[in-house]
Amino acid sequence: MIFDDIKNIRNYSEVDEKIADFILNLTAMQECGKVFLSEDRLTYANVDEYTTKTLENCKLEAHKKYIDIQILLDGVEELDYINVEGLKVKEAYIPERDIMFFDTPEKVLNRIILETGKFVLLYPHEAHQPQMAYKNIPSKVKKVVVKIPVCHSEPA
Numbered sequence: 001m002i003f004d005d006i007k008n009i010r011n012y013s014e015v016d017e018k019i020a021d022f023i024l025n026l027t028a029m030q031e032c033g034k035v036f037l038s039e040d041r042l043t044y045a046n047v048d049e050y051t052t053k054t055l056e057n058c059k060l061e062a063h064k065k066y067i068d069i070q071i072l073l074d075g076v077e078e079l080d081y082i083n084v085e086g087l088k089v090k091e092a093y094i095p096e097r098d099i100m101f102f103d104t105p106e107k108v109l110n111r112i113i114l115e116t117g118k119f120v121l122l123y124p125h126e127a128h129q130p131q132m133a134y135k136n137i138p139s140k141v142k143k144v145v146v147k148i149p150v151c152h153s154e155p156a
Contacts, residue, residue, distance in 0.1 A: 032142075059129065063124050080110045083127070123150075
């Protein structure tokens, strides 16, 4: 997991020039929807507006085929993360959606506050619980999730 300022996005090898340019030119005026960032349409961004959720309504998730870069264009939310090793699967992997869900473990998760000007980069071995209401008070946010395919297949 990498948590950093947007201005440093070019420092990470997972982020090519086209992705970095897209991220650095994002504004709160970005239209919602899917934006393809590669000719093969495998690298893309989802832009969405939603109301954050209380902790008990959030799910711990992970992906196998994609690295996530999550960026808030407006608002603030909390995001918990933890290594998937040892987690109990709650909902089996869905290949078409590249997602699986886990039971929230009893051990303390790591938490960041995601706000404008920051990004979090999450690898397939890192389960994360996004969309969490800051201080458990739901609010509207606008978020971009960039999906970057990993170079190798992860085990099922």
